[in-house]
Structure formats: structure tokens, C-alpha cells
Amino acid sequence: MVKICCIGAGYVGGPTMAVIALKCPSIEVAVVDISVPRISAWNSDQLPIYEPGLDEVVKQCRGKNLFFSTDVEKHVFEADIVFVSVNTPTKTRGLGAGKAADLTYWESAARMIADVSKSDKIVVEKSTVPVKTAEAIEKILTHNSKGINYQILSNPEFLAEGTAIKDLFNPDRVLIGGRQSPEGLKAIQALKDVYAHWVPEENIITTNLWSAELSKLAANAFLAQRISSVNAMSALCEATGADVTEVSYAVGKDTRIGPKFLNASVGFGGSCFQKDILNLVYICECNGLPEVAEYWKQVIKVNDYQKSRFVNRIVSSMFNTVANKKVAILGFAFKKDTGDTRETPAIDVCKGLLGDKAQLSIYDPQVTEDQIQRDLSMNKFDWDHPLHLQPMSPTTVKKVHTVWDAYEATKDAHAVCILTEWDEFKTLDFQRIYDQMQKPAFVFDGRNVVDGNKLRDIGFIVYAIGKPLDA
Ligand code: NAD
Numbered sequence: 001m002v003k004i005c006c007i008g009a010g011y012v013g014g015p016t017m018a019v020i021a022l023k024c025p026s027i028e029v030a031v032v033d034i035s036v037p038r039i040s041a042w043n044s045d046q047l048p049i050y051e052p053g054l055d056e057v058v059k060q061c062r063g064k065n066l067f068f069s070t071d072v073e074k075h076v077f078e079a080d081i082v083f084v085s086v087n088t089p090t091k092t093r094g095l096g097a098g099k100a101a102d103l104t105y106w107e108s109a110a111r112m113i114a115d116v117s118k119s120d121k122i123v124v125e126k127s128t129v130p131v132k133t134a135e136a137i138e139k140i141l142t143h144n145s146k147g148i149n150y151q152i153l154s155n156p157e158f159l160a161e162g163t164a165i166k167d168l169f170n171p172d173r174v175l176i177g178g179r180q181s182p183e184g185l186k187a188i189q190a191l192k193d194v195y196a197h198w199v200p201e202e203n204i205i206t207t208n209l210w211s212a213e214l215s216k217l218a219a220n221a222f223l224a225q226r227i228s229s230v231n232a233m234s235a236l237c238e239a240t241g242a243d244v245t246e247v248s249y250a251v252g253k254d255t256r257i258g259p260k261f262l263n264a265s266v267g268f269g270g271s272c273f274q275k276d277i278l279n280l281v282y283i284c285e286c287n288g289l290p291e292v293a294e295y296w297k298q299v300i301k302v303n304d305y306q307k308s309r310f311v312n313r314i315v316s317s318m319f320n321t322v323a324n325k326k327v328a329i330l331g332f333a334f335k336k337d338t339g340d341t342r343e344t345p346a347i348d349v350c351k352g353l354l355g356d357k358a359q360l361s362i363y364d365p366q367v368t369e370d371q372i373q374r375d376l377s378m379n380k381f382d383w384d385h386p387l388h389l390q391p392m393s394p395t396t397v398k399k400v401h402t403v404w405d406a407y408e409a410t411k412d413a414h415a416v417c418i419l420t421e422w423d424e425f426k427t428l429d430f431q432r433i434y435d436q437m438q439k440p441a442f443v444f445d446g447r448n449v450v451d452g453n454k455l456r457d458i459g460f461i462v463y464a465i466g467k468p469l470d471a
Contacts, residue, residue: 002027004194005079007109009033009042009068011049011164011271011340012126012157013085018057019168021066023198030067030075042068050339050366053165073116080119081191084109085126085157090275099282101130101275110137114144122187125154128276130283131214134177151187153178154209156216161270162337174204177212217280221296224273226261228302234264234466235309244466245448264466266349266419266446267306269334271342274300307345311352313463314444318415322358326438328409331420331447332364332372339366346419347375349446350400353417360400363409365422369402376400407432415442421449434458 006017009031021029033039041048043062047055058066069075076082086105091097106127113123123141125134134152141150154177159167174195178188188206195204207215234244244264252259268274277296284293315322334344341347350360354376362372403409406425410416410433418425426449434441443455445464452462463469 002081003079004029004081004083005075006031006083006085006126007072007076008085008087008127009035009038010085010087011161012159013083014042014049015051015054015159015164016085016126016157016168017083018054018061018066019165020194021061022057024194025065027194028065030069030079032069032072032075034070034072036070039068039070051161051164052337057165072112076113077116077118079121081122081124081194082113083124083126088127088129090278096282099278101279103129103133103136106133106137107140110140111144114141117148120149122151122153122190124191125152125213126157128156128216128220128272129213130279131210131217133213134209149183151178151183152209153187153191154212155191156212158216158219161340162335169198171199171203174199175207175212175215176204177207177209180208217276220273220276221280221299223261224268224277224303225299227265227268228299230262230264231267231306232302237466238469241468243468264448266310266465267303267345269342269344270340274303274343307348308352310444310446310465311349314353314415314417315356317442317461317463322353322356324357324359325414326359326361326412327353328413328416329360329362330406330409330416330418330425331422332362332367333420336420336422341367341371341375344375345446349417349419350376354399358399361409361413362400362402363404363406364420365424372400372402407436411436412438414438415444417444417446418449419446421447425449430455430460431458434460
């Protein structure tokens with residue numbers, strides 16, 4: 001029986017390995033992590049992450065050929081294939097701070113693999129890493145090896161949170177990069193054999209290590225760039241009276257462009273887009289390509305601009321101050337169908353409103369009060385001004401209340417601010433909400449999920465991203 005071990009039981013490691021276990025009953029899969037609470041949660045009925053369809057997959061395989069454990073060394077020792085899916089955040093200090101990927105977790109995983117291995121292993125980069133990381137990993141493994149052959153593969157993950165199970169069941173493509181030597185090609189084939197249990201052969205792409213590593217950064221940069229492009233267009237729509245939804249529809253009808261990822265919003269979030277673009281920027285700078293670095297930086301600058309533009313619109317619409325006004329925040333996760341708040345635009349919007357002394361009442365169906373308090377107390381790293389960090393004061397954070405119902409959040413509020421496109425927000429009883437709010441009652445729709453005209457008929461003053469203001 002082939003044995004797989006995955007180091008890192010997070011948003012990627014957990015769901016990816018659960019699907020491999022489900023689709024490959026002949027393979028034993030162990031997902032290991034240094035975090036005891038995370039592994040306990042994976043072994044309980046309350047999984048550590050919310051992802052539609054995940055519970056069912058885990059329930060079907062857990063205890064049969066899928067195991068979650070903190071005994072990292074034992075499972076690495078036993079595995080034929082070791083996936084490494086640890087976090088690779090942006091470095092916050094030292095060389096490359098604010099841009100470069102922090103590979104500390106990766107390096108310690110690689111050193112541990114070298115320490116405990118007694119047999120040949122395929123080591124798979126599942127985390128998103130800078131191009132050329134495999135070279136560093138090879139050095140760590142081979143310089144510490146005791147006659148063991150390691151083959152490093154790059155197999156970046158393209159799943160999107162919120163649709164992870166669907167994406168893993170039917171991936172657009174599986175990408176496997178490896179050395180083009182006979183041993184490298186054998187390793188590529190071994191990993192192909194795993195995916196071939198359910199992924200059609202034509203959807204499994206094989207290439208060299210550097211192309212695979214760079215493809216993941218490129219894919220995230222292109223996706224984020226589309227969002228920034230449409231968001232930049234949304235500002236122009238508001239200035240001219242065009243409607244961004246209609247512009248996106250017309251543009252997306254062009255088969256060379258296509259309709260996906262053209263929704264204007266308050267900005268992109270999540271743990272990956274910003275981090276991976278910053279990483280790309282750093283790699284370009286290190287390779288003497290400052291103009292290319294500048295190009296990708298702009299994607300993040302437009303995203304930051306979109307968030308501050310939204311805050312400014314709220315404050316200016318509400319007679320230039322939100323001080324002591326209650327603002328209901330609907331949605332805090334960075335997108336619907338996830339409880340993940342990493343880099344969510346809600347953090348910047350809430351901080352902007354708190355900076356003007358608003359009182360916030362926040363409701364999100366999957367985000368806890370602890371998460372919100374933690375996110376709002378944390379510093380945001382400013383990569384242009386790394387020394388100008390200002391933590392939120394504890395008194396400011398006290399102006400935030402988390403509630404478990406959209407109607408509770410909007411009671412006596414001056415404004416409703418929609419920051420996540422949860423489906424349930426589309427069917428709220430806005431007449432009821434209007435009746436219980438202060439007047440004039442404002443709606444600021446950061447995701448274009450509600451029908452602005454219907455809300456105007458009720459009596460709301462409505463601002464929606466990229467929509468004519470007098471619509
Ligand atoms: P995560 O923070 O949810 O999970 C990483 C896990 O690794 C944590 O539970 C951590 O405790 C564990 N870990 C760290 N060092 C370890 C070690 N030495 N031994 C054992 N466990 C260790 O991160 P994630 O969202 O799953 O992302 C993982 C990687 O996948 C990142 O590189 C990310 O960029 C990439 N990625 C993420 C997504 C996504 O949607 N989240 C999609 C594609 C790729």
C-alpha cells in the first residue's frame with residue numbers, strides 16, 4: 001500500500017488529502033500538524049475549517065485510510081510520498097520584509113524530513129513557494145541525507161476556498177513539475193498515478209520544477225489583476241454614470257476575455273493573492289526587473305485604493321462623519337462559503353470606520369467574535385512604510401460588537417455595509433431592516449448583492465460599487 005503523509009493540516013492540506021483518501025482507497029493518507037487543537041478538531045465532529053462538502057468527505061474516510069495526527073515524525077518516516085502544505089506567509093522582518101515569502105515553516109519541515117527519513121522519498125511542494133524553492137529544499141535534504149534519494153516535485157494547489165471540494169473533485173488542471181532526469185520523471189509518474197484515480201489524463205500537466213513553481217504565482221497574480229482591473233473600472237463608472245455590471249457583462253462576452261472574475265467589489269482578500277503578488281514583486285526585484293515588479297505592485301495598490309475609496313464614500317455620504325454612529329457590517333469573511341478572514345477587506349473597512357469613531361455591529365454566519373477581535377487588533381504590514389505600524393487601541397476595539405443575526409446588527413443602525421456576498425443577504429427583509437434603522441438609512445453594498453432600486457423604493461439611500469449614484 002502506498003503511504004502518503006501531508007505536513008500541514010490547514011485549508012489546503014486537510015481538504016486536499018481528504019479528497020485523495022476518498023478517491024484512492026488503496027492509498028493510506030496521514031495528515032500531520034504541530035498544532036494540537038487543529039488536529040483534535042480534524043478528529044472531531046467540528047472540523048477546523050468550514051468548507052461546503054468537506055464534512056461528508058472526511059466522515060467517509062477518517063479512520064479507514066485517512067488519519068489526522070500530531071505524530072509528524074512517525075508518519076513522515078513511514079511515507080513514500082510527503083506533501084508539504086505548511087503556511088508560507090509574507091516575511092515581516094529582515095531581508096525582504098513585507099514582500100518575500102517566509103519559508104521558515106518550510107525549512108523546518110524539510111530539516112525534519114531529512115532527520116527522520118530512512119528510505120527514499122518523493123517530497124511534494126504543495127504550499128505556494130517562490131520559484132527556485134525546490135533548489136533550496138534539495139540542498140537541505142541532500143546535504144543531510146544518509147544515502148537517501150529524494151525527488152522534489154512541485155504540485156501547487158489551485159483550489160479556491162468556498163469551493164475547495166468541488167475544485168478538488170474536478171480540477172481545471174493538476175500541475176506536476178519535477179526534474180527531467182530518469183529519477184525525476186519516475187517521481188512525476190508516481191504522483192500522476194495518484195491523481196489518475198479520478199483526474200482525466202489530459203488535465204494532468206507535467207513540466208519542469210521552475211515552470212510549475214512560477215505558474216502558481218502567475219495564476220494568482222492574473223486572477224487578482226482581473227479583480228483590480230474591474231475595480232479600477234468601477235471607480236470610472238461611478239465618475240461617469242456607467243454601470244460596472246453592464247460594462248463587465250459586455251467585456252466578458254468577448255470570448256478572448258471571458259466572464260469569470262469580473263465582479264466589482266470592495267476588494268480582494270484571502271491569504272493568497274496579496275502575499276503571492278508581493279512574493280512575485282520581490283522575485284522580480286531580485287532578478288533585476290524593477291519595471292515588472294512595479295506593474296504587479298499596482299494590482300495591490302488598486303486593491304488598497306478600492307478599500308479606502310469605499311470607506312471615504314461611507315463617511316462622506318453620512319455627512320462627513322460616522323463618529324458615534326452605529327454601522328452594521330454584514331459579512332466579515334473574505335468571500336462567501338468560508339469562515340476564513342485572512343486579509344479580508346472587511347478588516348481595512350472596519351478599521352477605517354473605527355478611525356472615524358464609528359460604532360460597529362458585525363454579523364457573519366461563519367466568523368466568530370474572537371476572530372474579529374483578533375483581526376481588528378492586529379497590525380497590517382505596510383510594505384511601503386514598514387516602520388509606520390500603528391496598532392488599534394484596545395478602546396477602539398471595544399467599539400465593535402459581534403452579533404449572530406443580521407436584524408440584530410441593523411437595529412438602530414445609521415448604515416448597513418455589505419462586505420461579503422453571502423447568499424442569505426440577498427433574501428433579507430429590507431423593509432423590516434429599514435423600519436428599525438435611524439433615518440436617513442444608508443446601504444453601502446461592497447459586493448453588489450442587493451437590488452439597489454428596490455432598496456431606494458423602500459427609502460434607503462444606496463451606494464453600490466461601480467453603480468450610478470442616482471440610479
Ligand atoms: P494554513 O495556515 O491553514 O495551514 C498550514 C498548517 O501548517 C498549519 O496548521 C500549521 O500549524 C502547519 N505547520 C506549519 N509548520 C509545520 C511543521 N513544521 N510541521 C507540521 N505542521 C506545520 O495554510 P493554508 O491556507 O492551508 O496554506 C498552505 C499553503 O498552501 C500556503 O503556501 C498557501 O499559500 C497555499 N495555498 C493556499 C490556498 C488557500 O486557499 N488557502 C490555496 C492554494 C495554495
